[in-house]
Amino acid sequence: MSVPPPSNTSAKPNIAPYGSWKSPLRAADVAIASTSIVDPFIDPARPCYLYWVEGRPNEGGRKTILGKRISASGDTDSNNAVVEYTPAPWNVRTRVHEYGGAAYAVYDGLLVFSNWDDCGLYLLDTCASEKPVVPVRLGHGNNHYRYACIAIHPSKRFLLCVREDHSKVGDGGSANYPVNALVAVSISAACTDSRSQEVVLVDDYDFVSSPAINPEDTCEIAFFAWNHPDMSWDNTVLLKGRLNLDAASTIPIGLSDVSSVPIESNNASGQVSTLQPRFDTSGNLYFISDPENYWYPYTLEGDRVVACLPTTISADFASPEWVFGQQSFVPMRTRQRTLITSYVLDGKLNLIMIDVPAKSAVHLPPADWSNIAWLGTVLPEGQQQGNELLVVKAGSPARDFALYLYSISLKSVVSCLYNPNSSSLDRSFTSYPEEIVFPTNNLGKIGNEGDEMPLRAYAFYYPPTNPWYTAPEGTLPPLLVISHGGPSAATTGVFNPRIQYWTSRGFAVVDVNYGGSTGYGREYRERIYPQFGIIDVNDCCCAALYLVSKDLVDRNKLSIMGSSSGGYTTLASLTFRPEVFRAGASLYGISDLELLAKETHKFESHYTTKLIGPYPEQKSVYAERSPIHYADNMACPVIFFQGNEDKIVPPSQALVMVNALKGKGLPVSYIEFKGEQHGFSKAENIIQCLEAQFWFFGKIFGYVPADDIAPVEIIGLKL
16 A cells, blocks of 8 residues: 555645545555455364465456465464465355355365366365376266365265255256255265266255264264255254265265254244354264354253353354355364354454353453454364464454464464455554444334334444544535345454545445344344345434434435345335435345346245245235335435346346436446456456445545546436
8 A cells, every 4th residue: 555645744634525535545455455265274184284265356356275284383484384275277166055155175185175167076185295286076077066065074085065956957847946965975086087976965955054074973964954935044954864885985875864953942933043063073063053042052962952151142153154164163172072162242252262061161362353253273283282272263443354373271362374465554544443333213213212112223333534634624524324235144343445445535434234134143133024125224224314413424425335135225225215315336236126036046035035025925015125116216326336147136136227217317327347246356346346436426425536536427417
């Protein structure tokens, strides 16, 4: 970040309107900072080896597997250097559920991954003496198969995974959706480059996930499954079974003794969402479940389901499984019946070590982190009998997510293992979030303390921050409201360069965890059922008006943006609450709920049943809440961004709305990115999206960006 400060001979900040401030954080810096760390993984057989996937916007969004050996100190020397195992053209991604996740696994140096271009599974031996190692394709070599959630058996003769079969979709037959199954894939024949065998073990559920193998009894497995119309955060069943091997013990030929773990619901919904089955080294099974409203760690004691802590903490210990591979807790290797996990309560991160038999917890200082997205344990090389260390993917309000090594015995961070975005923004330019709890209600107005039973919603408020500038006296900043996607997801207060791009230029930002967001228990996340388009819209409007009531933002310069379902919340807010906002931006957002119900992919094909109601039985409700039918209500300009290969929200969703706004004569812009899916991963597109939106809002709010930004065509704008 080499942007020079504005010319100013005095020690006082420059006086300039909000929005016109020069910032050291460029859109190109944001794109570089979009380099991501996903799916950390520790080799179970060699627990001093850490792997992860890095997403690289500068390589067109390609994802690659990196890894390193961990020493006790965490230092990177010639023996501990970061190694790339899947150089270009390999792209480690999976299309299962369209959102993917858990696209690889490692066991004793054997690495199996899913390749994006052909959806195939590939094997390489990271311990091979000859380099480079050429990956060998596994399975039937059918490009209609997609794979995810891989677990390599300790025998190294086969693996278990989720397979999504698209071979009969769209062939004119009866198959409307792909078939999801738990399968076994042989890897023992891969060294001779022969095509190995695949065996379907479970295919009688709409979805399966997270196969876990008991290391003490390697024929025992656990996994979870669910059926439409539920999502995995609504209702799942936790299953156990035994692998039946062939005569040579090379691959399972079936699964026997399959039984569900009895978990009785005590929450208002009568349903239970059970996730993340995981065995410890002694064969004890642990998992996350929410029979008492919050996602919480549980274990099996005989046939009894037992909470790992005696009293329920009013916080979720997990996130919804939009992508595979979530790991919010980990059993320790060297301390039996001990778990490490984390949760956020009242805006504060808690990192704890649970003694399961004693049902007690020791709190570990969580450094300056505000959120932990993944954690695992390693045994540093040369200290196999010593205390294990934590590997944590964590972030703070000042730093984006990175990988850290944490000493449990010392209760402190040993080192930062890997940070792809080390050039962080100077702290004097960093806007630090304040978690606000604001009143709201179903009428979409600001609730008052005197109201009967006012609802509460949550958000992170970021004030404009730039030491180079101050605004003219008597002026207030414009506000950008962010409505996150999902909607069953959440935002955190971890450093986000996209938000800092706006705050360092003079915008205030409020990132809203509206009703339906996760992290606050089942009751809060189900508040949006079946009120999608009402609860989320009202909460976003209330967040903006709450900040207006506190004299923190300009009432006449309120804007809103969102992506995916957050884009729908944005469009619905602009349509059904036109008096609130003056500008909006939709990133691959939904405009027609009926089109969504008809066109979306299998994973979310029944999601709207919970969010809105059954379709087509409640077709009228879908129409009533679809912005496309009420474009005449809109009274402000909107800019749309869309990937042309998006299968989750197709471009038709945006184009229908754009054409409607054109017909009404409202200012509108539409930018479509070739080769992008549901989300933008290429650096040039990330840059253009951010700059175009900022330039567009400048035209609407009357500020002139300090950056040299290419103009955007605004149809219908009268200057």
